[in-house]
Each structure stands twice: as structure tokens, then as C-alpha cells.
Amino acid sequence: MSVIRNIFIRFSKQIETSDHQKDSSLNTHYYKATFNQVFHSVEELFRQDADCRIVTVSKDHGEIAVEINKPIPCFLIVTVVSVRGMETAVDFNISSEKFSPIGLYPILRKRLISYYEKMNKLHTLVRIGKSS
Structure with a gap:
């Protein structure tokens, strides 16, 4: 059953980070x-990336929408939320309409991990995922 699930995940065209992801990265x-x-x-990170173009910035909602051109065209929404005075959470939601015979999930996942590494x-x- 998990082999079939892994195949479906591999061909997923959308990934959203959250406290409830099975993949801890x-x-x-x-x-x-x-905040x-x-x-x-986050805003500067994408302004300085030549492969990205910021589409909208909504500080009131804590969201930045970004179009990414390379390695595959995709769309990213970054959500920034203040949890406490000096603790702020960052989540990403990335998606693409492109098809890949090997699946897009590994490419999209690698991109999200690289953004977290830069941050x-x-x-x-402070921590990754929900506190115990």
C-alpha cells in the first residue's frame, strides 16, 4: 500500500509545509x-533571486506570492505568522502545472528545503514542527 502512496506523492504537483507533514523536512x-x-x-530572499518574481505582498495577511521560473515554472505562497513576541513561523505552499515523467514532487521538495536552509x-x- 505504501508503494502506491509513494508513487502518487511523487507525481503530486503541490506541496504545503505544515506542522502535520509526515516528512519532517x-x-x-x-x-x-x-514578525x-x-x-x-523572506521578501528580500525572493527579491534577490533572479529566478523569482514577487507577484503580491500582503503584510496584513503575512503572505507573499512568488512566481518561480527555473528549474520549472511554479507558483509559491509564503506565509509568515507571529506565534509569540520573538517567535515567528514560516510556511510554504508551492505548486506547478508542468508535467514531468519522473514526477515533480522531488523537485518541488528540494526547492522548499533550500528556502528553509536560506532562512x-x-x-x-527555534524548532521545526509543532512543540511537544
Whole structure:
């Protein structure tokens, strides 16, 4: 049964990070920083990426929408939420309409992990996923 599930996942064209992901690398990341600090860092991260174009920024909703051109065209929504005064969560939702005979999931997953790695260099990581 899990082999069939893995095949379906491999061909998934959408990934959303959350506290409830089975893949721990795709769990929500929490940073020791204010909402404004993290939101600014996320916005700058995508402004400086030549493969990305910010479509909309809604600080009131804590969301940034981004079009990504390479390696495959996809659309990303970043959500930044203040959990406590100095703890802010970051989640990603990435999707693509492109088809790949080997499946898009590995490519999309790798991209999300790279964004978290970049954020980990900018802010102190408090935890990954929901606290126990």
C-alpha cells in the first residue's frame, strides 16, 4: 500500500509545509525573531533571486506570492505568522502545472528545503514542527 502512496506523492504537483507533514523536512519552521524581521527577510530572499518574481505582498495577511521560473515554472505562497513576541513561523505552499515523467514532487521538495536552509542562515531556528 505504501508503494502506491509513494508513487502518487511523487507525481503530486503541490506541496504545503505544515506542522502535520509526515516528512519532517517539510514541517513548519519557527524562528527567534519578530514578525517584521522574518517577513522582511523572506521578501528580500525572493527579491534577490533572479529566478523569482514577487507577484503580491500582503503584510496584513503575512503572505507573499512568488512566481518561480527555473528549474520549472511554479507558483509559491509564503506565509509568515507571529506565534509569540520573538517567535515567528514560516510556511510554504508551492505548486506547478508542468508535467514531468519522473514526477515533480522531488523537485518541488528540494526547492522548499533550500528556502528553509536560506532562512536558517538569516535567523535563529527555534524548532521545526509543532512543540511537544
